[in-house]
Amino acid sequence: MAEQDIALMAHLMRRAGFGANRDEIEAKATQGYDSVVKELLNPESQEAVEEDLLIRYNPSYFEAAAIENNVQQWVWRMINSPRQLQEKVALFWHMIFCAGHSKIDSGQEMGLMVNIFRQQGMGKFDEILLALSTNPGMMYYLDNTESHKANLNENYGRELLELFSLGVGMDTDFNYSEDDVKACARAFTGWNIAPPYPPFPHGRSPWEFRFDPADHDTSEKTFLGETGNWNGDDIIRIACEQPATARFLARHLYNYFVADEPQVPAWRLTPPRDQSAIEAMEKAYWESDHSIKAMLEVLFTSDFFKDEAVWYQKVKNPTEMVVSLLRMTGEFRGYQPGLFEASQEPKYMGMDLMNPPTVEGWHTGREWIDSGTLVERINFASDLLGNTELEGVRSLVNRLMARGDKLSPEQFVNGCLDLTGPVVLFPDTMSQLISHATQEGELSHGTDAEKTDFTRRCGEMFQMIAATAEFQFE
Amino acid sequence: MVQTKKDPVLAVLSLSGGNDGLNCIIPRNNGFYRDSRPTLAVPEDQIIPINDEIGFHPTMGPLKKYWDEGKLAIFVGIGYPTPSYSHFRSMDIWHTCEPEIIGTEGWLGRATKQLDANSENVLTAVNFGRGLPRALVMDGVPVASVGNLETYGLLTGIEGENQRNDALDVFGRMYAPAIGTGAVMDYIHQTGTDALKGADILSTAPDKYTSSVEYSNTAIGQYMKNIAQTHLAEFGTRVLYTTSPYNGFDSHANQAQANAGLLTDVSNTVDTFMTDLREHDASDNVTLLLFSEFGRRVIDNGSGTDHGAAGVAFAVGEHIKGGVYGTYPSLEPSKQEEGGNLKFNLDFRSVYSTILEDWFQLDAEPIVGGNFERVKFFA
Secondary structure, rough: OOOOHHHHHHHHHHHHOOOOOOOHHHHHHHHHHHHHHHHHHOOOHHHOOOOHHHHHHHHHHHOOOOOHHHHHHHHHHHHHHOOHHHHHHHHHOOOOOOOEEEEHHHHHHHHHHHHHHHHHOOHHHHHHHHHHOOOOOHHHOOOOHHHOOOOOOOOHOOOOOOOOOOOOOOEEOOOHHHHHHHHHHHHOOOEEEEOOOOOOOOOOOOOEEOOOOOOOOOEEEEOOOOEEOOOOHHHHHHOOOHHHHHHHHHHHHHHHHHOOOOOHOOOOOOOOOHHHHHHHHHHHHHOOOHHHHHHHHHHHHHHHHHHHHHHOOOOOHHHHHHHHHHHHHOOOOOOOHHHHHHHHHHHHHOOOOOOOOOOOEEEEEEEOOHHHHHHHHHHHHHHHHOOOOOOHHHHHHHHHHHHOOOEEEHHHHHHHHHHHHOOOHHHHHHHHHHHHHOOOOOEEEEHHHHHHHHHHHHHHHHHHOOOOOOOEEO | OOOOOOOOOOEEEEOOOEEEEEEEEEEEOOOOHHHHOOOOOOOHHHHHEOOOOOOOOOHHHHHHHHHHHEEEEEEEEEEEEOOOOOHHHHHHHHHHHHOOOOOOOOOHHHHHHOOOOOOOOOOOEEEEEOOOOOHHOOOOOOOOEEHHHOOOOOOOOOOHHHHHHHHHHHHHOOOOOOOOOHHHHHHHHHHHEEEHHHHHOOOOHOOOOOOOOOOOHHHHHHHHHHHHHHHHHOOOOOOOEEOOOOOOOOOOOOOOOOOHHHHHHHHHHHHHHHHHHHHOOOOOEEEEEEEEOOOOOOOOOOOOOOOOOEEEEEEEEEOOEEEEEEEOOOOHHHHOOOEEEEEOOEEHHHHHHHHHHHHHOOHHHHHHOOOOOOOOOOO
């Protein structure tokens, strides 16, 4: 099998999923790129998570109120779900449609919201927005529950336009006016939840969406130039017909799946990194009647995605860092105890899942890295990848041994890099690793003592690879 | 303004989960207290009196010593308007000083930025625990976050001292400034170099440390020991922060026993910490602040208490002017916060402002987001 096919498949699995172990990557490369993309885009063609078994092994996940159980269950799915793109897309929307536990204070509501992203995330954008706008957690988080015919609260109306659909502006122009914000908020009056109170101090009870016609502003509204007695679903329809919405989605998809872009507030003034890529996805949006899946299909099958120039052009977010390493090393496949601690790791690295810092979400790219989070990332990655007791790491060592009875330091370093990614290093980093490996000379594994030494050196080399600046990217 | 021999240092112990103020600083002669706490009221003869009205929980004897010395400030009725009953939200409010909007910067991150404007010392602020509390978050402010000081560092999984030292040498060279690798890579190299530097310095602290005191073998005890070790190593650290085990004070059930254990641990640890610093003649420039995100419901639920509003906080130190600050909130049902909780009368931002101005000599207003009345609790 061509090395290039394996490298491309590894790239696809890092982006369209949470990475994979070497055996899976090779099997998928044999299966063929287009066929794998097709499977990813059609999750129903892949095995589903066995929900009954999941709950049987983890009773604490069942209708769990505690946030930790909901986060843990999600991390489990990211590791184990054969429908990898579905989980990746759920995280994509969670990072855009930000609502957080710090205010909602119900892990169950957060779990339900993420499940919408999982089930509907590749569907028609209008339907995704409708599901979002009728999600009790979101209505509460953005104060639509406090927005009344007689006393308007603009929070949801504004964020729907600014962060969830059109974006502030494109090609230097602004996409909407303050009057549009007001009209939008007025159209969503009466979109409320029941029971109305927050879970404390009266105790928790599950929420459901409730439209209150008596509290809905039925007067005429002009929204983005169209006048009528608009309700929330009209607003969604009009918003989804805007070129700005297609642009905003295309840029978000590019930023998440292809390469890091500047932070979202800069997009009005900063042109896309790859204009033609954005246009290709916009075209798919229009031709498919607003299908996210159609945009993703263009993305994953295009040259701009396969191009080596965009490989490793994204700083891994903490969830990607943690889950991809667990998948690579074979940890928590199936129903193993102990996932709680691992599921908290993204939080230690600055990404508290289901609890984004604000409605604007996490700042991504280089902003994932600071001196505290870098230490967490490096130590987590190197502890895991350097642990030659783990089945997944053991199998990498065996593969290296199978590459020859004797390995030169260069062959050894290149082999380690190939099997853990493949990871591509800058020449300076590469020469440091080779000179380190050269100190202990050639590797062989004929005797038991040599085997032990070979294994130890693999573990150390994996740790150093995991510690490189290059390893922070995917 | 307080004069210290060395640069002033703030240590913070956050009591996570909502410490029950009513059973910590107890309104000992109050009939409403006994009526409201059929299960949990502490018998009057066990309470350690502070004055005619209030007293310490029986387990807090070690803190009483600092009260008698005039080195303990007790803040009662502390909170903020429109209380949130969510742990996460309320803790965020205490961290960011933003009760209305969701803030992203922490008050101590902002303070650190002012204490070390050019980020000259990578250890100006150090957190003990996993993950950075939002109080310390601020763009461009490097903060080390230490899970365990004894083992803190990079590549700690490599066994054998020589192997690890070799690996760290390689790491140092791999993260040296590189040419032509791009802005993001440059930034990560710089950050890696800072982190390695911070870890190198911090890892020397335990070896430098000797003491006759013994900290309790609990998370609170060990993290406070790490704080003492770091302070005594004189790295120029000005802000030292730690959090008790997550939501440990969330005493919905079996509160009597659980809280006695927690308060014993906290009181003993504060005493050990102060004794340790005094033994090393290093207590003059340290103020220790203890707070929790909220107090608890006035009426007990038969086994514990539910989330409440106003609570208590403490400051200990050589330059503290001992006393009770704020007014003990009324327990009369008609004077309670909606939902059966104590009403606050002392804004936590007043306490922060006083620390920032009188202790750190910083301008408090931009850090806490407003002008709050100062509480004169420094001598």
